[in-house]
Amino acid sequence: MNEDVFKNLVSHCKEYGFIFQSSEIYDGLSAVYDYAQNGTLLKNNIRQYWWQSMVQLHENIVGIDAAIFMHPTTWKASGHVDAFSDPLIDNKDSKKRYRADVLIEEHVAKIEAKIEKEVEKAAKRFENFDEKMFRSTNARVLEYQKQTEAINTRFKTALNDNNLAEVKQIIIDCEITCPISGSRNWTDVRQFNLMFDTKLGSVSDDSSTIYLRPETAQGIFVNFLNVQKTGRMKIPFGIAQTGKAFRNEIVARQFIFRMREFEQMEMQFFIRPGTQKQWYEHWKQARMKWHNALGIDEKKKRFHDHIKLAHYADAACDIEFEFPFGFKELEGIHSRTDFDLRNHEQYSGKKLQYFDPELNQSYIPYVIETSIGLDRMFLALMSAAYKEEKLEDGSERTVLALPPALAPIKAAVFPLVKKDGLPEIAEKIMNELKFEYHVTYDEKDTVGKRYRRQDAIGTPYCITIDHDTLNDQCVTIRDRDTMKQERVAIDKLHSIITEKVSLKNILKKAI
RNA sequence: GCGGAAGUAGCUCAAUUGGUAGAGCUCCAGCCUUCCAAGCUGGAGGUUGCGGGUUCGAGACCCGUCUUCCGCUCCA
Numbered sequence: 001m002n003e004d005v006f007k008n009l010v011s012h013c014k015e016y017g018f019i020f021q022s023s024e025i026y027d028g029l030s031a032v033y034d035y036a037q038n039g040t041l042l043k044n045n046i047r048q049y050w051w052q053s054m055v056q057l058h059e060n061i062v063g064i065d066a067a068i069f070m071h072p073t074t075w076k077a078s079g080h081v082d083a084f085s086d087p088l089i090d091n092k093d094s095k096k097r098y099r100a101d102v103l104i105e106e107h108v109a110k111i112e113a114k115i116e117k118e119v120e121k122a123a124k125r126f127e128n129f130d131e132k133m134f135r136s137t138n139a140r141v142l143e144y145q146k147q148t149e150a151i152n153t154r155f156k157t158a159l160n161d162n163n164l165a166e167v168k169q170i171i172i173d174c175e176i177t178c179p180i181s182g183s184r185n186w187t188d189v190r191q192f193n194l195m196f197d198t199k200l201g202s203v204s205d206d207s208s209t210i211y212l213r214p215e216t217a218q219g220i221f222v223n224f225l226n227v228q229k230t231g232r233m234k235i236p237f238g239i240a241q242t243g244k245a246f247r248n249e250i251v252a253r254q255f256i257f258r259m260r261e262f263e264q265m266e267m268q269f270f271i272r273p274g275t276q277k278q279w280y281e282h283w284k285q286a287r288m289k290w291h292n293a294l295g296i297d298e299k300k301k302r303f304h305d306h307i308k309l310a311h312y313a314d315a316a317c318d319i320e321f322e323f324p325f326g327f328k329e330l331e332g333i334h335s336r337t338d339f340d341l342r343n344h345e346q347y348s349g350k351k352l353q354y355f356d357p358e359l360n361q362s363y364i365p366y367v368i369e370t371s372i373g374l375d376r377m378f379l380a381l382m383s384a385a386y387k388e389e390k391l392e393d394g395s396e397r398t399v400l401a402l403p404p405a406l407a408p409i410k411a412a413v414f415p416l417v418k419k420d421g422l423p424e425i426a427e428k429i430m431n432e433l434k435f436e437y438h439v440t441y442d443e444k445d446t447v448g449k450r451y452r453r454q455d456a457i458g459t460p461y462c463i464t465i466d467h468d469t470l471n472d473q474c475v476t477i478r479d480r481d482t483m484k485q486e487r488v489a490i491d492k493l494h495s496i497i498t499e500k501v502s503l504k505n506i507l508k509k510a511i
Numbered sequence: 512g513c514g515g516a517a518g519u520a521g522c523u524c525a526a527u528u529g530g531u532a533g534a535g536c537u538c539c540a541g542c543c544u545u546c547c548a549a550g551c552u553g554g555a556g557g558u559u560g561c562g563g564g565u566u567c568g569a570g571a572c573c574c575g576u577c578u579u580c581c582g583c584u585c586c587a
């Protein structure tokens with residue numbers, strides 16, 4: 001799929017009521033989108049598929065719904081407060097972005113290396129070399145030391161005062177250059193806090209600052225013991241959760257791929273320390289199976305193993321999907337060790353351990369995390385499903401070949417013409433079926449046009465009532481993908497449609 | 512954030528050098544009664560993203576701003 005088709009897909013999402021830009025009448029809000037009438041149905045179906053495969057089909061996985069607001073210390077323990085607020089600076093020539101603190105620290109390290117070189121040189125030159133003496137008397141060494149101390153003090157003061165202009169001035173004064181362009185053409189230093197904050201309570205002071213969660217996982221970790229005890233859970237067990245998370249992304253783009261407000265579907269699986277390799281491998285395969293059960297071309301998915309690991313992980317990979325703009329991360333599977341629970345134990349002072357009767361000992365469980373972006377899954381499904389077809393007769397049609405179980409609307413009911421009592425029969429059929437699944441009714445325009453309208457939103461079946469129906473109690477059922485029609489009895493409709501649109505068939509393949 | 516491109520009706524796009532904002536599709540009301548978007552009649556829909564400037568006159572030129580897309584970076 002090329003760039004043009006992606007553009008068409010984005011237009012299609014708007015025109016057929018899947019996704020609107022947020023606050024569009026006010027020129028929109030950057031990187032925030034609303035799900036529309038059909039999009040909401042599709043999104044709910046994806047969430048349901050995930051939830052049922054995780055919670056309903058695993059006796060040892062339970063689901064929770066933690067609040068978006070959490071105690072601020074949560075984010076200190078998780079590392080988000082420190083890791084998500086770096087002072088950043090760009091080099092205008094190479095367009096490369098750096099952490100300002102790292103640039104300065106590297107500069108200091110360079111000077112320190114020079115000192116060591118002086119010491120080494122001197123050690124070779126003099127016999128009976130007194131290193132201590134040399135360090136405290138040599139003019140060059142002293143000069144270098146003075147420099148590093150001066151920079152370090154300035155830098156510390158600047159950070160404490162949150163004085164970003166001073167941080168930039170240090171970079172300028174130190175004549176630090178960009179390793180790529182070699183230039184000193186720097187932008188201002190900016191603080192990017194990736195967490196949104198707000199004030200709790202009517203009195204706003206610093207102590208009342210709370211954050212909108214940047215990931216749902218922490219809601220699971222802080223409830224680990226509550227769930228384990230009240231659910232009488234035995235390790236290994238999992239806690240699943242879907243919900244909104246918020247990140248103040250510096251660059252947020254590519255439609256709904258990277259949004260400031262997005263929804264995650266996460267499952268944290270708690271295991272005995274030492275078994276993480278085997279469980280990591282298990283969930284890696286299990287998650288790919290879940291994706292493949294949807295029947296989307298397997299060549300569009302691949303694993304991407306992380307070589308450089310985050311400080312808390314001992315293994316990590318992504319499931320990547322081939323979006324119209326290339327292979328991108330759709331889901332992450334991480335072996336998170338006991339990092340989160342251990343930190344929460346430290347910060348809260350509460351023991352977050354599990355007594356293992358088999359080992360007859362207590363430990364902090366290790367964790368395997370599976371974390372998928374619901375919005376990204378939505379976009380993956382849409383881009384895999386969107387097809388602009390050329391038919392044999394030369395005409396064209398746009399069809400969303402969504403997995404029938406996830407399609408927003410399962411069946412559309414049409415009277416061939418809107419008279420002779422046909423609309424009445426159509427409505428009667430619809431009113432029966434609507435208790436089973438989402439159905440719609442349409443009597444406007446020629447039946448061909450109505451078929452195409454349903455193709456465009458991915459409805460698997462169209463049911464047409466004609467004059468013969470009055471005599472034989474049969475209708476035409478038309479398949480979205482093959483466009484083939486079949487004449488069936490009205491009382492067979494339910495079983496035919498159910499067979500095709502039931503989640504059950506996919507769920508059986510998924511686990 | 513930096514660089515590049517763009518923004519005209521719900522959608523896709525026109526509008527000569529700066530000279531009265533248009534078409535197709537969609538939508539609505541009817542006619543026709545048709546099994547794969549194509550018949551007929553009528554209708555609605557716009558402060559050309561927004562704000563300034565140049566000009567007798569700006570959709571077009573200039574400045575600012577917002578939004579989207581592409582590249583750099585991180586993530587779900």
